Each structure stands twice: as structure tokens, then as C-alpha cells.
Amino acid sequence: MVKPLKKAVLPVAGLGTRFLPATKALAKEMxxxxxxxxxxxxxxxxxxxxxxxxxxxxxRGKTAIVEHFDVAYELEKTLIERGKNKELAELHAQALPPGAIITTRQQVPMGLGHAIWCARSFIGDDPFAILLPDDLMQCEVSCTKQLADAYAETGGNVVAIEEVPMERVNKYGVLDIEKDMGRLVSVKGLVEKPPIDQAPSNLTIIGRYVLMPEVIGHLSKMEKGAGGEVQLTDSMAKLIGTQPFHGVRYEGKRFDCGDKMGFLEAQIAFALKRPELAEGMRGILGKYS
Structure with missing residues (x-):
């Protein structure tokens, strides 16, 4: 019986420099x-x-993220007075219950592994998910739900994976595969941003993880890897052999919203999924084709 997955860590300390000047005063996650x-x-x-x-x-400069999930009493009062019931219902649907959110600061940008280590008190002895908001997922079944289901099946650590062209493997954490079972692959090794000619495969980790709390012990050593940062992939690799470790070929599409082209594509794809917007969006696209 695996321990229930109830916690998630969202690293949101990045500066969003690729979207300047928009992110000068606005968190990129907003x-x-x-x-x-x-x-x-x-x-x-x-x-x-x-x-x-x-x-x-x-x-620094990320307070709007927490405020987004807070109750906006003045706004709700105005919506009620104006009969904006649909908009009010949408606000209520996004609200989280009291105590569901905590924040912790990553004062120095030392890499993703360091960011996860900063959440060690929150993680405690529990399994936890990691979601990188830059990776926007469009899935019929939530990508994190797909990982949670795999975790319930296999126990241990689970990461979402996708194939990329070999010439791009040096931008990702790459899997060394032990056994390919189709939807699931068992993992015997991980390499962070390997040189193209040294990559063990073209199966790469995207920004969705379910990890066991033991990874924190390895992160605590603050060993620096690729780019001189504390890499999460390096500490995950040390769990292999002591705990189950699997990759999941998720069903859906990922949009890299840390990149301008990926962000623009996401606008189109998500608008086309909305019945009230799809026809208008196709008309707009037709003007520029």
C-alpha cells in the first residue's frame, strides 16, 4: 500500500528574463x-x-501569485452587485481552502534542486509532486493524475517523459532505460543535459514529477552539477537502485511557456479548445495564413 499523494511543490522563483519587459513587474507565472x-x-x-x-x-516580486488564490472581498462584492454570477462562480471554483498554500523563499537562484530543497519542511516524510508552471499541459486526463496513477501502481519515483530529437537532448534530463514497457519505462540511470553524443536515449524528463522524500537527503549535500547549479536530476539518479523509478509516456501535449513561440502556440491551442472562442480564433488565424 503506497502512501497517498497529497502534496505538490511549485518552484516559482525564476525571473522570467525571456519575457522582459512584460515580467519586469509581473511574475512570469502570472x-x-x-x-x-x-x-x-x-x-x-x-x-x-x-x-x-x-x-x-x-x-522577490512574486506576491501576486499568492494573492491570486486569496479571497478578493471587494471584487466579489462588486460582482454580486452587478449580477456577474458566472464570473463569481469562476472565482469560487479557483479558490483553495484555508491552509492549502504555504510559501517559502529561495533567496539565491541555485537551480531546481535547491528550490525543491527549500521546501523540505513542507515535504517532511511524504511523497510529493513537482509541477513546473512553465510547462503547460493540455491533457484529457491531468498529467499529474497520470503520474499519480502510475505511482499508485509501481510505488517509488515517477517522472513524465517525452521523446525529443537527438540534437535537443542536451537541454533536458535524459533517461537511461532498463526496460521499455510501452506507457511505462523502468529507469536505470539519469543524466542532466548530456552532450549529444553521450546521451543514453532521447527520452527526456518534462516538468512533472512524483518523488519520494528521500531525495531531500541527497539535495542537502548541495552538490553542483550542470551549469554550476544544484540539479534535481543528479539527486534523483541517486535514488535509483534503492527505490522503484519509472518514466511515464503521458498522453497529451506540452507547451513550453518559458519560450515565446511555445507561449504563443499555447494561446492558439487553448483558445481552439474553448467552444465560445474556437470559431473566432479560426477566423483570426485565417486572416494571417
């Missing part, structure tokens, strides 16, 4: 895709997997 910020999509995805507690690893 950039909207259609009418919802990236952080909302990530939280909703996690909630669909049964996640109940969230830790935002923040930095």
Missing part, C-alpha cells in the same frame, strides 16, 4: 494563456490528481 495565468493551470492540474496541499517556492 502571464495569462487566454484568461487564466499559468500558475492557475498548474494548480488545477494538481487538484485533478487529488493534491490538497501546495508549496510555492517563491522569490
Amino acid at each position: 502571464l495569462p494563456v487566454v484568461d487564466r495565468p499559468l500558475i492557475q493551470y498548474a494548480v488545477d492540474e494538481a487538484r485533478a490528481a487529488g493534491i490538497e496541499q501546495f508549496c510555492f517556492v517563491t522569490g
Whole structure:
């Protein structure tokens, strides 16, 4: 019987320099895709997997992220007075219960592994999910739910994976596969951003993880890896052989919203999924084709 997965860590301390000047005074996680910020999509995805507690690893200038999930009494009062019941219902649907969110600061940008280590008190002895809001997922079944189901089946650590062209493997954490079972692969090794000619495969980790708390012990050593940062992949690799470790070929599509082209594509794809917007969006696209 595996321990229930109820916690998620969302690293949101990045500066978003690729989207300057838009992110000079706005957290990149608050950039909207259609009418919802990236952080909302990530939280909703996690909630669909049964996640109940969230830790935002923040930095300076990120207060709007927490405020987004707070109760806006003045706004709600105005919506009630104006009969904006649909908009009010949408606000209520996104609200999280009291105590569901905590924040911790990553004062120095030392890498993803360091960000996760900053959430160690929140994680405690529990399994936890990690969601990187820059990776916006469009899935019929929540990507985190797909990982949670795999975790319930296999126990141990689970990561979402996808194939990329070999010439791009040096941008990702790459799997060394022990056994390929189709949807699931068992993992015998991980390499962070390997040289193209040394990559063990073209199966790469995207920004969705379910990890066991033992990873914190390895992160605590603060060993620096690729780019001189504390890499999460390096500490995950040390769990292999002591705990089950699997990759999941998730069903759905990922949009890299840390990249301008990926962000623009996401706007189109998510608008086309909305019945009230799809026809208008196709008309707009037709003007520029």
C-alpha cells in the first residue's frame, strides 16, 4: 500500500528574463494563456490528481501569485452587485481552502534542486509532486493524475517523459532505460543535459514529477552539477537502485511557456479548445495564413 499523494511543490522563483519587459513587474507565472495565468493551470492540474496541499517556492516580486488564490472581498462584492454570477462562480471554483498554500523563499537562484530543497519542511516524510508552471499541459486526463496513477501502481519515483530529437537532448534530463514497457519505462540511470553524443536515449524528463522524500537527503549535500547549479536530476539518479523509478509516456501535449513561440502556440491551442472562442480564433488565424 503506497502512501497517498497529497502534496505538490511549485518552484516559482525564476525571473522570467525571456519575457522582459512584460515580467519586469509581473511574475512570469502570472502571464495569462487566454484568461487564466499559468500558475492557475498548474494548480488545477494538481487538484485533478487529488493534491490538497501546495508549496510555492517563491522569490522577490512574486506576491501576486499568492494573492491570486486569496479571497478578493471587494471584487466579489462588486460582482454580486452587478449580477456577474458566472464570473463569481469562476472565482469560487479557483479558490483553495484555508491552509492549502504555504510559501517559502529561495533567496539565491541555485537551480531546481535547491528550490525543491527549500521546501523540505513542507515535504517532511511524504511523497510529493513537482509541477513546473512553465510547462503547460493540455491533457484529457491531468498529467499529474497520470503520474499519480502510475505511482499508485509501481510505488517509488515517477517522472513524465517525452521523446525529443537527438540534437535537443542536451537541454533536458535524459533517461537511461532498463526496460521499455510501452506507457511505462523502468529507469536505470539519469543524466542532466548530456552532450549529444553521450546521451543514453532521447527520452527526456518534462516538468512533472512524483518523488519520494528521500531525495531531500541527497539535495542537502548541495552538490553542483550542470551549469554550476544544484540539479534535481543528479539527486534523483541517486535514488535509483534503492527505490522503484519509472518514466511515464503521458498522453497529451506540452507547451513550453518559458519560450515565446511555445507561449504563443499555447494561446492558439487553448483558445481552439474553448467552444465560445474556437470559431473566432479560426477566423483570426485565417486572416494571417
